[in-house]
Amino acid sequence: MSATEAVVLDNRSKRQVARDTRRNEAIAHKKLRSKGATIAAVIIAVFWTIPTFGLFVTSFRPGADTQSTGWWTVFTDPSFTLQNYAEALTSGGTSTTLAAAFVNSLAITIPATVFPIVIASMAAYAFAWIDFKGRNMLFIFVFALQIVPLQMALVPLLSLFSDGLTIGDVQVFPGFGLNDVNYSYARVWIAHAIFALPLATFMLHNFIAEIPGDIVEAARVDGAGHGQVFFRIILPLAMPAIASFAIFQFLWVWNDLLVATIFAAPGALPITQALNSLSGTWGNRWFLQSAGTFISIIVPLIVFFSLQRFFVRGLLAGATKG
Amino acid sequence: MSQATVDREATTDSPVTTHGTDPKGRAITRAVVIVGFVLVAALLFMLIFSAPVEDPARVTIGVSLNSYFLWLGNLHPLLQIPAVLLAFGVVVAILLVLIEFAPRPGRGYFVMRLVACLAIPVLAFMLLRPYANAVLYVVAIALLVGALLFFADYRSRQGAGYLFQLVLFMAPAAVMLLTGLIYPAIATFVKSFFDKTGTDFVGLENYVWVFTNPVGSASVINTLIWAILAPVVSVVIGLAYAVFIDRAHGEKVLKVLVFMPVAISFVGAGIIWKFMYDYRQGDQLGLLNAVVTLFGGDPVNWLAVKPIVNTLMLLVVFIWTQTGFAMVILSAAIKAVPTEQIEAAELDGANAWERFRNVTVPGIRSSLIVVLTTITIASLKVYDIVAVMTGGRDDTTVLGFEMVNQQQRFQSYGHSSALAVVLFLFVLPLIVYNARSLRKQREIR
Numbered sequence: 001m002s003a004t005e006a007v008v009l010d011n012r013s014k015r016q017v018a019r020d021t022r023r024n025e026a027i028a029h030k031k032l033r034s035k036g037a038t039i040a041a042v043i044i045a046v047f048w049t050i051p052t053f054g055l056f057v058t059s060f061r062p063g064a065d066t067q068s069t070g071w072w073t074v075f076t077d078p079s080f081t082l083q084n085y086a087e088a089l090t091s092g093g094t095s096t097t098l099a100a101a102f103v104n105s106l107a108i109t110i111p112a113t114v115f116p117i118v119i120a121s122m123a124a125y126a127f128a129w130i131d132f133k134g135r136n137m138l139f140i141f142v143f144a145l146q147i148v149p150l151q152m153a154l155v156p157l158l159s160l161f162s163d164g165l166t167i168g169d170v171q172v173f174p175g176f177g178l179n180d181v182n183y184s185y186a187r188v189w190i191a192h193a194i195f196a197l198p199l200a201t202f203m204l205h206n207f208i209a210e211i212p213g214d215i216v217e218a219a220r221v222d223g224a225g226h227g228q229v230f231f232r233i234i235l236p237l238a239m240p241a242i243a244s245f246a247i248f249q250f251l252w253v254w255n256d257l258l259v260a261t262i263f264a265a266p267g268a269l270p271i272t273q274a275l276n277s278l279s280g281t282w283g284n285r286w287f288l289q290s291a292g293t294f295i296s297i298i299v300p301l302i303v304f305f306s307l308q309r310f311f312v313r314g315l316l317a318g319a320t321k322g
Numbered sequence: 323m324s325q326a327t328v329d330r331e332a333t334t335d336s337p338v339t340t341h342g343t344d345p346k347g348r349a350i351t352r353a354v355v356i357v358g359f360v361l362v363a364a365l366l367f368m369l370i371f372s373a374p375v376e377d378p379a380r381v382t383i384g385v386s387l388n389s390y391f392l393w394l395g396n397l398h399p400l401l402q403i404p405a406v407l408l409a410f411g412v413v414v415a416i417l418l419v420l421i422e423f424a425p426r427p428g429r430g431y432f433v434m435r436l437v438a439c440l441a442i443p444v445l446a447f448m449l450l451r452p453y454a455n456a457v458l459y460v461v462a463i464a465l466l467v468g469a470l471l472f473f474a475d476y477r478s479r480q481g482a483g484y485l486f487q488l489v490l491f492m493a494p495a496a497v498m499l500l501t502g503l504i505y506p507a508i509a510t511f512v513k514s515f516f517d518k519t520g521t522d523f524v525g526l527e528n529y530v531w532v533f534t535n536p537v538g539s540a541s542v543i544n545t546l547i548w549a550i551l552a553p554v555v556s557v558v559i560g561l562a563y564a565v566f567i568d569r570a571h572g573e574k575v576l577k578v579l580v581f582m583p584v585a586i587s588f589v590g591a592g593i594i595w596k597f598m599y600d601y602r603q604g605d606q607l608g609l610l611n612a613v614v615t616l617f618g619g620d621p622v623n624w625l626a627v628k629p630i631v632n633t634l635m636l637l638v639v640f641i642w643t644q645t646g647f648a649m650v651i652l653s654a655a656i657k658a659v660p661t662e663q664i665e666a667a668e669l670d671g672a673n674a675w676e677r678f679r680n681v682t683v684p685g686i687r688s689s690l691i692v693v694l695t696t697i698t699i700a701s702l703k704v705y706d707i708v709a710v711m712t713g714g715r716d717d718t719t720v721l722g723f724e725m726v727n728q729q730q731r732f733q734s735y736g737h738s739s740a741l742a743v744v745l746f747l748f749v750l751p752l753i754v755y756n757a758r759s760l761r762k763q764r765e766i767r
Contacts, residue, residue, distance in 0.1 A: 034569050041566035044559070045579040048642065051594045052582070054609055058597065070607050107399040111406050118414055119494045126491035130484075140757050145499060147753045148507050149703050151725050152742040155513070155735060156506035164450075172369070172460065173450045174380060174388075184395035185402065194502030197495055226487050227422025255587030257706040258726065268399075272589040276710055279593055286600070286607065289593055297590040304585035308578070315647070316654050 059084055059290035066287040084291035091278065091288065096267060098292055101274035105299070108185050108260070108270050109253045112192035113246055119193065120200035121208070121238065125230050127201070128209040129216060139205070146198035153195070154262050161187050161263070187263040188270075192253050200245055203314070207241035208234055244314025247307050251300050271296045351477045358470040362463055369459040379454045386451045421490050425483025435486055439472035440465055507746070514739035528740035538737070540717045541724040542744065544633050545702060548640070548720060549748065552701040553694045556641050560648030560693070564656055565678065577653070581646035588643065592710030595639045599624040626716050633718050639707050644700065648693045655689035656682060695752050702748050721745040 057071045060080045065073075089099040096104065127139050164175040211234065219229050235242075257272045264273060275296050282288045304311065382389070390409070394402050424435045443464035452460045475485035517524045532538040563580060567573045583591060600608030601623040611621040624635045659682055667677045683690075708714055708723040719727070725741035728734045 037566045037569040038571050041563060041570040041576050044563050044566070045576050048580045048583065048645070050609065051598050051642070052586070055594045055597050066607070069605065070609070070612050072609070072612075103399045107402050110403050111410070114407060115410060118410070119498065122414075122417075122491045123495035126488055130488050130491065132488055136761070140761055142495075142499070143760055144753050144757045145503055147699060147749050147756070148503055149722065149742065149745045149749060151703065151705070151722050152510045152746055153503050153506035154726070155729055155738060155742075156509035157502055160501065160506075172456045173452055184391055185399075186391040186394065189406070190498075191502070194498045197499055198503075201495065225422040225425060226491070227418045227420075230421075230491075231418055251585055255589070257587070257589050257709065258722075261709075261726070261730075265395075272587055272706075275593070276589050279710065284600075284602070286597055290597070293590050293593045297586050300585045300587065301582070304582070305578075308581075312650055312654075315650060 055286075055290045055293060058286055059294050061287060063285070063287040066290075067285070084287045085295065088288050088291035088295060091282075096269050096274055098271065098274055098278065098295060101269055101271040102295065104185070104264075104268050105254055105270040105272070105296075108188050108192070108264075108268070109250055111185070111189050112196075112253045113249045115189060115193035116196035116200045116249060117204075117242055117246060120197050121204050121235065121242065122230070123197075123201050124205035124208050125226075125234055127205050128211075129229075129234075130226070142198055143202045144198075146202065150195055150258060154258075157191060157194075158262055161190075184265050185268050187265075188260060188268065191259050191263050192256070195259065196249055196252070200249070203245050204238065204241055208238050211237050240310070240313065243307075244310045247303060247311045248314050250303060251311075254300055347477065348479075351474065355470060355474055358466060358473075362466055362470075365459055365463050365466070369456060369463075372455065372459070380451045381448070381454050381457045382451050383445075383448045385449070387449045388451055417490055417494075421487050425487055427482075432482075435475070435483065436472055439468040439475070439486070441468075443468045510739045510742050513735055514743045515736075517736050518734045524736065528736045529744070531737055532740050532744055537719060537724065538741070541719045541721045541741065544717070544719060545721045545745070545748065547630070547633060548637060548701040548704060549698050551634075551637055552640050552644065553697040555637075556644040556648045556697050557652075557690065557693055559641070560645045561652050561690075563645070564649050564653035565682075567653065568656060577650070580649055583643045584646040584650075586643065588639075588704075588706030589710050591639050591643050592707050595635075595642070596625070596711055599635060601625075625712050625718075628716055632712065632716055636707055636711055636718060639711070640701060640704060644697050648697065651689055651693050652686060655686035659685035695756060699749060699752055702745060721748075 054071050057074050058066050060082070061071065061074065061084075062079055062081045063084065065079065069077075089102075090097055123142075127135060160175070162175045164173040166172065215233060215237075216229055219233055224232070254270075255272060256270075257276060260270045260273045264270065275292050278292055279289055282292075394405055397405060420434070420438050424431055424438055444461055447460050447464045471485065471489060475489075476482050478485045514528050515523060515525060517527075532542065567576045570576060586594070597607075598609050599611075600606070601611055601621055602608075606612040606615055606621055610624065615621055625632050627635075663681050663685070664677055667681045672680065703722045704720055705722040705726060708718055708720055709726075712718040714720075714723050714727055721741050721744060725738045725745070728741065729738035
């Protein structure tokens with residue numbers, strides 16, 4: 001009886017406290033706000049948005065108009081069409097159309113996001129929860145690897161994929177021989193997974209190491225081995241970190257040009273690579289270039305806008321190294 | 323399988339082994355492991371010096387990575403996604419099951435561990451389709467490594483199965499990093515001392531080329547310009563913007579507008595800005611030249627103006643993509659600075675600028691350093707923007723672009739490797755600094 005009353009009182013007061021706090025915060029924030037700051041911020045924001053906006057407008061204007069007048073004339077003389085998108089999707093680059101390249105990008109990006117996360121989370125778990133000699137040194141070494149420039153690893157890795165391994169005069173392993181398989185993404189997947197590992201291990205370890213030891217201990221006492229602890233306790237608890245790194249890696253792979261340039265088979269080019277080569281063929285036909293660009297950035301933008309909160313959290317987790 | 327009863331507790335396959343814990347046992351374990359490694363080295367040595375065979379055949383066990391990828395490559399792209407994820411999932415599941423069960427005490431688990439130790443390396447090597455003349459050595463090395471792991475694990479101080487788990491957790495990442503980053507980095511370093519095709523040793527000739535040839539030196543100088551200007555400008559604008567929106571109406575919307583370019587690919591950003599810089603005779607389509615002509619100037623071909631102007635134009639694109647990143651992190655850091663400190667400074671009569679200089683900036687120092695190093699590293703590695711916008715023409719080339727260019731257009735592996743090593747040397751101080759601060763942090767823990 002008295003307990004329930006106390007709870008009710010407590011609840012009410014809690015709500016009141018919350019309301020008052022909110023009100024006070026709003027007042028304080030209003031006081032802080034200033035016209036000057038708003039104007040300055042808006043000016044920077046406008047500068048930052050104009051380039052994208054200009055190309056966006058261009059992608060909806062009839063081709064003939066874009067060739068003769070600037071995009072800003074749209075405000076005085078509006079006319080819109082979807083023709084550019086249809087044309088851009090079906091125009092072929094070196095060996096693939098933009099639509100096919102879009103599908104390629106999906107086929108490259110999804111596995112290349114899953115592989116490094118699973119492998120890195122296993123390594124991160126071992127670094128965090130299995131004690132061994134030289135653990136710290138090894139972890140720092142893995143962290144330092146993330147700064148080996150990609151460019152340094154590309155050529156030898158490519159020769160490993162295509163010619164295999166030859167020690168002295170003896171050929172030990174042949175390569176994958178995938179040069180002429182037109183729709184093989186294997187090399188791109190492997191390359192992306194490898195290059196993502198150091199950063200993924202570092203970020204996931206930061207999170208996994210923070211999980212309270214009692215939980216892990218309790219599970220161990222109940223007879224769970226490392227496999228179960230990892231799969232049934234650590235992975236679910238580490239989901240926020242995994243989600244944010246997944247977004248990170250998804251954007252990184254989708255937007256990558258360099259790795260794809262080196263490793264992708266002619267038929268397996270992702271959209272960035274197709275757009276880059278088309279951009280040359282289209283020359284000054286901006287109505288096509290603009291439509292192609294927006295086809296290529298639509299997926300990252302959707303991911304970005306819908307999952308922004310996780311993305312920012314991941315950025316901050318990786319960055320707030322005190 | 324076997325019941326672990328009380329009296330079995332002290333037998334050989336209990337989790338806490340008694341052998342290997344006393345000094346004599348440790349010595350034996352160590353000796354065996356060392357001898358094993360010597361044997362592995364000897365086998366490798368024999369492999370290198372065994373006679374090459376004319377047209378060797380390949381050995382497979384019916385399945386290989388190559389045949390799987392070939393089969394996969396013939397599927398529809400969208401079907402490949404579930405197919406490869408399923409195969410990957412099965413492999414990971416097997417690993418986790420082994421990690422869970424194999425370390426347990428009991429004869430059945432003991433056998434499971436032994437089989438896993440011997441079978442996994444052999445299988446892994448056989449999936450690569452070794453050549454017939456190398457297959458004996460390869461299998462022998464695999465078996466030996468597996469046996470060594472099993473022995474060391476069986477006699478490990480923390481009990482049998484400890485090392486086994488550790489290795490299984492680490493092995494996938496370790497193998498990938500070794501073959502994909504560490505070996506290639508070393509190979510690139512070695513290649514940089516050889517000529518175009520990688521056959522004749524030329525000493526430092528490639529490095530001389532990097533610093534004396536106009537193309538090479540342009541890429542070095544431009545990379546330095548990028549690495550100095552990009553982080554500073556992005557952080558200054560990002561920080562200013564973070565301070566402004568903290569006190570502005572509609573903070574969320576303003577944040578998103580500047581943050582958005584972070585999600586746009588460099589290829590997309592390159593095209594967006596190429597359109598801004600567009601140059602032609604007659605009416606201008608590019609906004610920048612339209613503004614110039616509006617004020618009565620002549621239109622400028624921005625991406626072809628030497629020296630340095632076109633590089634700065636490319637830098638603008640990079641800064642445009644990085645500022646949002648800097649802003650988001652610094653904005654979070656600013657919000658974390660205790661208000662008491664700022665209020666105290668205000669009571670002491672510090673004006674807004676002084677408060678910012680002496681309270682906010684020291685409070686966000688660590689975040690500033692992180693943002694600066696991250697953007698510096700990104701600017702050193704830049705490739706896409708140069709590739710899309712100028713293709714390195716008109717002295718806009720940078721190290722990251724030029725090395726790919728040398729390799730793809732001129733097949734000049736020596737030059738390309740030397741450029742990569744120079745790039746690595748630029749990044750090195752940043753690595754050392756970061757790793758040292760990380761080590762300090764981990765010691766505090």
